[in-house]
Amino acid sequence: MGRLVGRHGDKEMSGAKEGAELRLVTPGEAIGASSGVRAGTGTLVQGENIIATKVGWVKDNNGVVSVDPIHSAYMPRSGDLVIGVVESVRNNLWFADVNGPFNGLLPMSLAPWKVEFGAARVHMDIGDIMLARVQEVDEAHNIVLTMKGVGLRKLKDGIMANISMNHISRLRGDSDSTLNKLKEVSDCRIIVAENGRVWVDGDSEGISFMRKVFELVRNDGHKAEFNASLDAMMNQRRNA
DSSP: OOOOOOOOOOOTTTTTTTTTTOEOOOOOOOOETTTOOOOOOOEEEEETEEEEOEEEEEEEEETEEEEEEEEEOOOOOOEEEEEEEEEESSSSEEEEEEESOOOOEEEGSSSSSOOOOOOOOHHHOOTOOEEEEEEEEEEEEOEEEEEOOOEEEEEESEEEEEEEEEHHHHHHOOHHHHHHHHHHHHHHHHOOOTTTTTEESSOOHHHHHHOOOOOOOOHHSSSTTTTHHHHHHHHHHHHH
């Protein structure tokens, strides 16, 4: 995942500059001197140093030093595009694992089909995968989903992959620039959802290539040379 660098008393904030390899820290580790900076989430000031309080990557945003958890949990928000896996079915709704703190609920009134009461399993059963949006997150932390919208559907073909929430932006790139290149090079349909899941549909060679991309993202997504490594993979695919 990365190496532990820097110990108590270090003066330099590794990973503070854009494009630098992110620095992995553990609770109690000194990130750097506290003078001239502020402690953000996942950190605290102890004496003359900023100390990490969780395992994660050091970020410096305009002088505010924070630690992003190594495995950030998905926190759903209204409007999010999510890929869910059906975990249970009732007469009038589906419960889906959306990689979050709670299951998502899809009422039959927000399904894309006309569903008769008690016939929910006819349309989606346990293990089926859906592309949906978060309709709302209520005060009881219920995540209400909808499949009424352009492109929202049951996903029948292709594969689903999981990536760290921290690496979604690396896979997408600025304004989806990286994602569009991956679609072109792999000749696959690729959906990157907000909940750390990716759907890929294409021929076997394209899917095999994307599996390698996901492995690169998981292993090297935090490294400065990630973009160069990904570009090299895409060029190799183009020239094959």
